[in-house]
Amino acid sequence: MPELPEVETTLQGIRPHLEGRVLRGVDVREARLRWPVSEALYALKDSPVLGLKRRAKYLLIQLAEGQLLIHLGMSGTLRVVEAGTPLRKHDHVDLRLDDGKVLRFNDPRRFGTVLFQAGDDDHPLLEKLGPEPLGDDFTGEWLFARSRGRKVAVKSFIMDNATVVGVGNIYAQESLFLAGIHPSRAAGRVSRERYERLAEAIKVVLAKAIEAGGTTLRDFTRADGQPGYFAQSLRVYGRAGQPCITCKTRLKADRHGQRSTSYCPQCQR
DNA sequence: ATCGGGACCTGCTTGC
DNA sequence: TGCAAGCAGGTCCCGA
Numbered sequence: 001m002p003e004l005p006e007v008e009t010t011l012q013g014i015r016p017h018l019e020g021r022v023l024r025g026v027d028v029r030e031a032r033l034r035w036p037v038s039e040a041l042y043a044l045k046d047s048p049v050l051g052l053k054r055r056a057k058y059l060l061i062q063l064a065e066g067q068l069l070i071h072l073g074m075s076g077t078l079r080v081v082e083a084g085t086p087l088r089k090h091d092h093v094d095l096r097l098d099d100g101k102v103l104r105f106n107d108p109r110r111f112g113t114v115l116f117q118a119g120d121d122d123h124p125l126l127e128k129l130g131p132e133p134l135g136d137d138f139t140g141e142w143l144f145a146r147s148r149g150r151k152v153a154v155k156s157f158i159m160d161n162a163t164v165v166g167v168g169n170i171y172a173q174e175s176l177f178l179a180g181i182h183p184s185r186a187a188g189r190v191s192r193e194r195y196e197r198l199a200e201a202i203k204v205v206l207a208k209a210i211e212a213g214g215t216t217l218r219d220f221t222r223a224d225g226q227p228g229y230f231a232q233s234l235r236v237y238g239r240a241g242q243p244c245i246t247c248k249t250r251l252k253a254d255r256h257g258q259r260s261t262s263y264c265p266q267c268q269r
Numbered sequence: 270a271t272c273g274g275g276a277c278c279t280g281c282t283t284g285c
Numbered sequence: 286t287g288c289a290a291g292c293a294g295g296t297c298c299c300g301a
Contacts, residue, residue: 111277
């Protein structure tokens with residue numbers, strides 16, 4: 001159930017199990033994901049795991065031969081299990097480790113990816129990505145500069161990975177509410193000052209969500225450690241028709257590019 | 270260049 | 286109870 005906080009939580013959950021280990025091999029039971037699972041993975045054998053990191057919503061596993069890219073799509077999860085653990089439905093890929101554990105990729109909708117990029121170069125999918133939302137180079141000024149003349153809805157604009165990565169449907173809505181910006185407003189018609197507030201809101205919302213994800217980290221490797229959602233802190237997402245937390249106005253529902261949006265018509269302009 | 274829409278999938282909820 | 290429609294947290298690619 002991955003937006004960026006879930007991916008970050010996953011990274012932190014699997015890291016201790018992978019660092020310092022050797023990848024013995026990869027078992028692919030279903031290769032038809034968003035893109036076919038990279039053929040090169042089938043041949044990997046006894047490769048030390050050099051490190052793990054995250055870029056946007058991609059989990060990157062560094063091996064001597066290159067880089068493994070895992071994206072959870074809309075429904076993907078990773079679990080660390082003991083070798084021999086019975087398979088569940090949609091357990092598509094296993095990474096076998098030298099300590100008898102397995103990193104198991106499950107994805108009912110198969111929108112996720114398991115790819116391999118040989119050598120030192122970044123995978124093409126990573127090339128066009130914008131700044132990390134929690135990094136110093138993501139600022140209101142950046143949003144302002146990039147948005148001049150743009151007519152797209154500001155919600156679509158901040159969900160565009162070239163603008164900033166890791167802002168999915170939930171957190172886009174939450175951030176716009178916090179910043180008091182109407183999701184349908186043209187990106188080019190938001191002031192510098194309001195973009196400062198929006199950038200700050202995005203950072204706060206994501207940082208808090210990551211923190212909350214961290215609380216479920218402890219049982220992450222347990223049987224069904226479904227990352228909790230901290231739904232109680234969602235102010236507008238999924239609340240269309242209910243009263244605004246601030247002003248009691250009935251929250252409205254709308255759509256931006258096939259994605260539902262809820263917002264307060266009073267607080268967000 | 271920019272924008273909106275379609276596409277890729279399964280599973281769960283809703284409504285007749 | 287059964288079945289179809291609608292919707293779900295992502296994001297690439299296409300045509301206008």
